[in-house]
Amino acid sequence: MEQQVMQNEETTLRVDIYSMLAHLLRKAPDDNILNWLSSLDVATPQPHISGMAATWPLVKLAAEKTTLIRVQEEYQDLFIGVGRGEIVPFGSWYLTGSLMEMPLAHLRRDLAQLGFQREENVKEPEDHIAALLEVMAMLVEGGDDHLQKTFFNRHIATWFERFCADLKSADSAVFYTAIGELALQFLTVEKTRFV
Numbered sequence: 001m002e003q004q005v006m007q008n009e010e011t012t013l014r015v016d017i018y019s020m021l022a023h024l025l026r027k028a029p030d031d032n033i034l035n036w037l038s039s040l041d042v043a044t045p046q047p048h049i050s051g052m053a054a055t056w057p058l059v060k061l062a063a064e065k066t067t068l069i070r071v072q073e074e075y076q077d078l079f080i081g082v083g084r085g086e087i088v089p090f091g092s093w094y095l096t097g098s099l100m101e102m103p104l105a106h107l108r109r110d111l112a113q114l115g116f117q118r119e120e121n122v123k124e125p126e127d128h129i130a131a132l133l134e135v136m137a138m139l140v141e142g143g144d145d146h147l148q149k150t151f152f153n154r155h156i157a158t159w160f161e162r163f164c165a166d167l168k169s170a171d172s173a174v175f176y177t178a179i180g181e182l183a184l185q186f187l188t189v190e191k192t193r194f195v
Helices: 002-026 031-038 052-065 068-080 091-096 102-114 129-142 145-155 160-169 175-193
Strands: none
Touching (some): 031 052, 031 068, 052 175, 068 175, 091 102, 102 129, 102 145, 129 145, 145 175, 160 175
């Protein structure tokens, strides 16, 4: 019984982190999200602590130090820009150097097999990192380990590290440097889970 409770808590935590990262990579956080991140109950970073445990205090500090206007401008510069943002958050871009390439076609096939389809009001391709993380949140919630592993390894594992490195080192990134580190640490744990 205790093991089942721990598994349920771990599943809930994974769904929550996937969902939070998807939300933050889909659009700039609003005041509610910034306030929530600023109020996280996390330990002060210690030199010997690494990985995700060391990342949460950075996320909290980044949320405390930014403002709504600053983070909106940062998101605009990073992901939208004039013509194009500093970061192009699409799988096809990272895998082929272009948008709308074969990785997107393969993703669309897999999404159709899973019963997912793009909403009418969404104009961007399905291989946006936020969309992929949203799908993972639903797959984790669904509980099928094989589907999670297959989807993650096909559509996220092959490029998330480069995306996170680019996000962390982007000229415009301040708040999103911490988000890039959190994404890197979390998705690395997930990649290890799905080996």
